[in-house]
Structures are given as C-alpha cells and as structure tokens.
Amino acid sequence: xxxxxxxxxxxxxxxxxxxxxxxxxxxxxxxxxxxxxxxxxxxxxxxxxxxxxxxxxxxxxxxxxxxxxxxxxxxxxxxxxxxxxxxxxxxxxxxxxxxxxxxxxxxxxxxxxxxxxxxxxxxxxxxxxxxxxxxxxxxxxxxxxxxxxxxxxxxxxxxxxxxxxxxxxxxxxxxxxxxxxxxxxxxxxxxxxxxxxxxxxxxxxxxxxxxxxxxxxxxxxxxxxxxxxxxxxxxxxxxxxxxxxxxxxxxxxxxxxxxxxxxxxxxxxxxxxxxxxxxxxxxxxxxxxxxxxxxxxxxxxxxxxxxxxxxxxxxxxxxxxxxxxxxxxxxxxxxxxxxxxxxxxxxxxxxxxxxxxxxxxxxxxxxxxxxxxxxxxxxxxxxxxxxxxxxxxxxxxxxxxxxxxxxxxxxxxxxxxxxxxxxxxxxxxxxxxxxxxxxxxxxxx
Numbered sequence: 001x002x003x004x005x006x007x008x009x010x011x012x013x014x015x016x017x018x019x020x021x022x023x024x025x026x027x028x029x030x031x032x033x034x035x036x037x038x039x040x041x042x043x044x045x046x047x048x049x050x051x052x053x054x055x056x057x058x059x060x061x062x063x064x065x066x067x068x069x070x071x072x073x074x075x076x077x078x079x080x081x082x083x084x085x086x087x088x089x090x091x092x093x094x095x096x097x098x099x100x101x102x103x104x105x106x107x108x109x110x111x112x113x114x115x116x117x118x119x120x121x122x123x124x125x126x127x128x129x130x131x132x133x134x135x136x137x138x139x140x141x142x143x144x145x146x147x148x149x150x151x152x153x154x155x156x157x158x159x160x161x162x163x164x165x166x167x168x169x170x171x172x173x174x175x176x177x178x179x180x181x182x183x184x185x186x187x188x189x190x191x192x193x194x195x196x197x198x199x200x201x202x203x204x205x206x207x208x209x210x211x212x213x214x215x216x217x218x219x220x221x222x223x224x225x226x227x228x229x230x231x232x233x234x235x236x237x238x239x240x241x242x243x244x245x246x247x248x249x250x251x252x253x254x255x256x257x258x259x260x261x262x263x264x265x266x267x268x269x270x271x272x273x274x275x276x277x278x279x280x281x282x283x284x285x286x287x288x289x290x291x292x293x294x295x296x297x298x299x300x301x302x303x304x305x306x307x308x309x310x311x312x313x314x315x316x317x318x319x320x321x322x323x324x325x326x327x328x329x330x331x332x333x334x335x336x337x338x339x340x341x342x343x344x345x346x347x348x349x350x351x352x353x354x355x356x357x358x359x360x361x362x363x364x365x366x367x368x369x370x371x372x373x374x375x376x377x378x379x380x381x382x383x384x385x386x387x388x389x390x391x392x393x394x395x396x397x398x399x400x401x402x403x404x405x406x407x408x409x410x411x412x413x414x415x416x417x418x419x420x421x422x423x424x425x426x427x428x429x430x431x432x433x434x435x436x437x438x439x440x441x442x443x444x445x
Contacts, residue, residue, distance in 0.1 A: 073425025125251020133277030136261025153205030161213025189377030245353025266340025290324035
C-alpha cells in the first residue's frame with residue numbers, strides 16, 4: 001500500500017458498483033491492438049537504498065547552469081536569485097496555500113498578490129494588473145483574446161520578431177475562436193513601421209509587439225504605438241520586466257496591454273516551468289482583463305484588508321459565456337516575483353538591468369571583432385543579441401560545450417531563414433572572465 005493506492009478488495013468493490021465483473025470488461029471498448037499484453041518489461045524490483053542510489057547516479061549525469069556557464073536566452077534566462085526569495089517563498093503557509101481559489105483565501109496570500117499587482121504596474125507603466133497568468137506565451141494569447149473582446153475585431157497582426165513558440169500558442173488559442181493572424185516584417189531587427197502602416201485597416205483589432213523581440217532588439221515604441229492609435233488599434237506589448245530598470249516602460253509610450261514572461265523575477269530555470277505570466281492594462285479595460293484581480297478595502301472595523309475584486313471573465317463564473325479559460329493564477333511564482341522585486345527595490349532593479357546591458361554590449365563588441373563573426377542587426381538591444389557566423393553554428397556551439405559553456409541558441413531551430421545565426425544572452429550573473437572564455441571559444445572555433 002506504500003506505492004499502490006488501491007487494494008484488490010477495493011477494486012472489486014468499485015467494479016461491482018459500476019456493474020462490471022473485471023478490469024478487462026471495463027476497458028473492452030479500447031481496441032485490442034492498443035491494449036498491453038502481458039506485464040511491462042521492467043527490471044526486477046530494487047530495494048529503496050538501491051533505487052535512490054540509481055536515481056542519484058542518473059541525476060549526476062545531467063548538466064545544468066550550476067556546472068556550465070550559461071549564455072542561453074530566448075525567453076528563459078540564468079539570472080541571480082537572492083537567497084531571501086527561496087527562504088520566504090518556501091514557507092509552508094505560502095507553498096500549501098499558493099493560489100486564491102476561494103474568496104476565503106488568507107489575508108496574507110491576498111496581500112502578497114496585491115503587492116505583486118502593484119509592482120507589475122510599476123514595471124510595465126500601466127494602471128491595473130492581474131494576479132498573474134500561467135506563463136508568458138499564454139499571457140500573450142490572453143491579451144490577444146482580450147483585444148478581440150474590446151474591439152470586436154478578429155484580425156491580429158504579429159511582429160515577425162515574436163517568439164516562434166508564442167506564435168504557435170497563439171494559433172492554437174485562435175483555432176476555435178476564429179482569430180486571424182497576419183505577420184508584419186522586420187527591418188534591421190525592428191518592426192518595419194512602413195509595412196505596419198500598410199497592413200492596418202478596420203478589421204485589425206490589435207498588434208503584438210515584443211520589445212525586446214526574439215532577436216534581442218529593442219523596438220521604437222515611440223514610433224510604433226502612435227501609428228496604431230491613429231488607426232484605433234490596440235497596442236499589445238510583450239516586455240521583459242527587468243528592462244524597466246533602465247528603459248522607459250511600455251505604458252510610458254501609450255501601450256494598451258502589456259504582457260510578458262516573469263521567469264527572470266526570481267524564478268529558477270526549469271524544463272518549461274513552472275514560469276509566470278504577467279499582464280497589465282489601462283483601467284478602462286479592467287473588466288475585460290482575464291484572471292484574478294485582488295483589491296484593497298477596509299473591514300467593518302476600519303482595518304485595511306484584501307479581497308478578490310474581479311474574476312469576471314473566468315469559466316467558473318461565466319460558464320459558457322466566458323471569454324477566457326483562466327480559472328486561477330500562478331500563485332507561488334507570483335509570490336517569488338513579489339519577493340524578488342521587493343528585495344531589489346528600484347535601485348536594485350536598475351543595477352540588474354544596467355549590468356545585463358553593459359555585459360551584453362561588452363560581449364557583443366568582443367564577438368563582432370572576431371574574424372568570421374558579426375552582429376545580425378544594428379538595432380539597439382538589452383541583454384541578448386543575434387550573431388551571424390561563417391564558421392558553422394553547430395561547430396561553434398560544440399566547441400563552447402567542449403569547454404563547459406552553453407554558448408547560444410541556434411536560430412534555425414526556430415526560423416530556417418537564420419541558418420547561420422545564433423542567439424546569445426548575457427545576464428548580470430556572467431563575469432568578465434566567463435565572457436572572455438566565451439569569446440575565446442568562438443575564436444578557437
């Protein structure tokens with residue numbers, strides 16, 4: 001019973017209640033060719049100490065950012081996480097009650113999400129934020145659905161600088177909703193404003209603009225957003241929240257909806273998650289925003305208190321009329337982000353952003369000076385950039401791995417037009433010595 005939940009007697013009782021005599025009869029609707037015949041071909045059972053040792057030996061074969069120097073980016077980054085984040089977010093009262101499924105959620109949890117919302121508003125420059133979404137890509141998809149709800153228009157333009165995986169998520173979300181997507185090309189790494197203007201018409205409800213985009217380039221939102229507003233089209237900006245430490249926020253340029261991936265805010269790298277989706281918007285669009293919104297009020301004794309204020313678009317409230325499938329928030333990850341931002345403060349955020357910027361530019365200049373390497377674009381960038389090489393991307397990155405360095409992401413895996421390019425990310429964790437080692441590996445290749 002330690003690892004097997006049900007006894008034979010319990011199985012017989014359930015089968016009798018259902019009205020069948022055996023497990024085989026229960027699954028008779030499954031075609032015979034799809035059923036398992038005989039036991040699984042497994043090794044003999046191990047003792048618990050032997051099993052644990054086997055698992056430890058398998059785990060030791062993995063390489064991670066604790067063993068290798070990481071210059072990988074493309075949406076997930078090796079940022080430093082202050083010890084206080086793990087210490088506080090690991091408290092049992094947060095881990096076991098991480099998301100407010102009910103209005104009776106504890107005041108402490110609700111207050112933490114209220115603080116998270118407030119800080120998201122500050123790093124995006126927007127007026128209201130929700131208590132988080134599942135991760136960055138689905139946050140973009142929710143923003144697109146939100147734009148179609150607000151405007152009543154089902155056509156959405158996507159910058160070709162949007163992460164290809166996010167595009168796939170958008171197309172999946174749009175299948176049953178009749179959303180039509182069209183791309184807007186880039187010019188030297190940034191959105192081509194002339195082409196954008198030519199594609200705007202009365203059928204377009206919103207334009208998705210990542211900044212920095214997938215190639216690392218920072219967009220000229222001051223030129224793009226006014227063009228959208230002239231056409232009465234919503235500007236959906238996909239932002240890196242850490243960039244707020246040194247760049248103007250999307251809200252400062254007039255963005256209508258701001259979303260992004262919050263993994264860089266105190267959340268460790270993982271095999272796809274759990275990560276954190278952030279979303280903020282203008283107050284006028286508050287009731288169209290998906291997810292939970294925590295509000296602050298006073299109780300009957302006049303004390304400050306917190307409550308779930310809105311969850312009006314969610315499926316458990318509106319049922320079949322819901323315009324979003326969101327029914328919770330990424331609570332524990334939002335807690336980590338709130339602790340991270342509170343621990344850093346304004347000056348700490350500025351320091352992290354500035355170090356990312358300075359170190360990335362130091363690396364880019366050194367790489368571009370090598371024979372056989374160049375930067376793909378002259379557009380400004382924040383913490384990652386795209387490198388072009390005639391030395392063979394696989395050969396270059398293989399040489400890096402041989403030296404214990406994860407040198408970058410081959411771009412052809414995501415966009416075949418960039419066969420000879422790879423993406424390099426440099427965070428505040430990378431030292432001058434590590435960057436110099438990366439450059440030496442490229443030179444050796």
